[in-house]
Amino acid sequence: MTHPVFNSHHSETELLRYIHSLQNKDITLTHSMIPLGSCTMKLNATTELLPVSWPEISQLHPFVPVDQATGLIEMIHDLERQLCELTGFAAVSLQPNAGSQGEYAGLLVIRKYFETRGERHRNICLIPSSAHGTNPASAAMAGMQVVVVNCADNGNVDIGDLKTKAEMHKDKLAALMITYPSTHGVFEEGISEICAVVHKNGGQVYMDGANMNALVAVSRPGEFGPDVAHMNLHKTFSIPHGGGGPGVGPIGVRAHLAPYLPSHTLVPECGPKTGITSTTSAPWGSASILPISWAYIKMMGAEGLREATLVSILSANYIAKKLESFYPVLYKGASGFVAHECILDLRALKKTSDVDVTDVAKRLMDYGFHAPTMSWPVAGTLMVEPTESESKPELDRFIEAMISIRREITQIESGKMDRHNNPLKNSPHTMKTVTKTEWTYPYSREEAAFPAPWLAANKIFPAVGRVDNAYGDRNLVCSCPPVEDYK
């Protein structure tokens, strides 16, 4: 611990200022909406978070005898019941520490089920090409062999291809992993038919329900086909995330899989006697953050949860409609609507203006916004998820920023602005750049750093200018003292 950072802040005030200076470098939910698609950056209410610091919760050892943790365990069972009610599944395990761990645990449950039926050889896992990267990774870790199913041009699973592959592999078919609502932001209309095809060919359906924000209290996955699904409590159920965890990715299962949910050698009470061995170190995974989701569900109530779902769908559709004449919305359902998020297609801009998705993402920082999800699930696009937590004025501010950026792009297209030296290519603009005596850019300082009216009152200057992402990934620069200093 000889690095200066560990021995230069000696008073509480100094340490506080140091930590706050780090915090100041970030655009967070305390400044503006974080429109990250597939991430559900919703409100993490103070009332939900406070209990996490209570010693009754934060000081419990994961292996405390269960009769000394009756309060926490009562809450855990209550949360399990609530999640069963919301998903329509027969049983839930809170053990997985992340969505990806839920996938892994869920696939092991499926394997165990086949084992008990003398069908150990079933090891083929069908996964649509649009799937989240964690899906094939989990399938491989669970010892399954991945077979990719094609997607149609509208982003939906190609049901013809699914039928062909399910039938071709019917003797060894173990599972299909399908994301619902789909990773491209719409309700996959063939979902029940897709599940039926897999069941008919002897497989089980694993639903990636990481993003349940468009389903809660409106539709129950346990009733439309899937046999097992995970739901991310650190997305839909209000646990803060984005800094790398901790998370909770519980799995829900239909009755025939319930006997195989994860257990634990040291704390067998956490799962069924016939369950698979634990997939995480602790019996109830990230137990200390469960009060957040418990409180969220309790405070929202059935009506509140339903309203949140409806408002999150409404907000996504509001943004999609307001922006579609500026940026095409890539995928929509049959009736022209999206689910809880939408994909804005920026690919055509590359030809007309040289502007790509990175330029728009960086330029948004000048406007005080965190970028939406970039180039996922489709390269060259932005995926926007507003959630129910954002007010209409905040949605309008984001829309205004996106429209204003589109106008800047129009100026490049028309030749009014240079294709390589413009506010988008040079973004984000730091305080240092903007206040330097010398200013050589062909646009004003005001256009660079204060392109929208609200910035006069609430401007966040990015701490650094443009970093070449790909170069940075391949050429690590250590800002610590050089290793030789330690000789």
Ligand SMILES: *Cc1c(COP(=O)(O)O)cnc(C)c1O
């Ligand atoms: C977030 C997400 C995951 C993975 O969840 P983690 O908790 O990050 O492991 C899987 N699938 C989808 C569709 C997701 O959005």
